[in-house]
Amino acid sequence: MEKKESVRQEIIEAARQLFSRYGFRKTTMEDIARLTHKGKSSLYYYFKNKEEVFRAVIIHEASILRKALKEATTGISDPAEKLEKYMRVRMNTMKELINYYEAVEHEHDSHYSFVDQLRDQFDQDEAQAIRRILDEGVAQDKFQPLDTELAANTLVIAMKGLEYPLVWKGSAQNLNKRIQKIMKILFYGLLKR
Template structure:
């Protein structure tokens, strides 16, 4: 029952943080949205920062699961990478608390945000790296430094986040541009 209560708090807090932002959200707002007393929140979390960290971790877990479901099917590595990029970038356009944690400069002043950013970056590099390794093993890709290429691809995606977040109606165009960058990584720009 307690895990269910904690899950309810995290789900409700996610909605509240998304609506009001981290700065304006209070523990009272979260308690009200969860239908709990404030003491219930403090049973699970020390403060608003811990609640936000749990919300972001929850969203990251869902995103990773969604990506894994897409890339763990039998298809060429290039298509797995495209699936990864498309799911990730579309999720960032939808904004959410994970995107906020990774992109909001105000939040960068909190030490827990740096931890979230580093953890999620490591997860992404590992996921991209595994796709590249699989492509090398299946002779779809030339042998390359998988970690370097994974970091380069992630850097490209991060570079597109701000335009995507500010021009959410241009989602398909931005994803197409990212796919063009993927093509350049795999096929080069030479004819």
């Protein structure tokens, strides 16, 4: 029963490589099979279908992102600093996950696919995480009292806004500057003077 999970993991890793290089559409089950040294049909013993493989890959990546965020922010006590670090890490890590979004984003036929659902779920989690930071800031009397739920959602939307241009231009320098700008505006309106 342990073996099956490890093979699943192998498949996920192989699929991850292929999806990130070729996108969802251009990656075939045979590609994945070849890379795992298996027959194409064998994959269906571990996953119901191609979409399931893709979903597993995305979930895996998302968990990595979550872990990276937690790790990066966990030592920081100052909420402002933590927030800035959070956004920076999140943007930079996201740069590498963009492929997946891009891969399916361009298949806008059947809307509200499972990717949209996953994205929504992730956005919700993210808003919650950010809200916790904001709450901390308010509790420590470093942020002005505010509707943290609304503010968190706003921040998520702002990050999504930054995310999209990323697909077109991978200009990390420009991105960091934009983050800085947003953070500056944000803090000067947020921090108690």
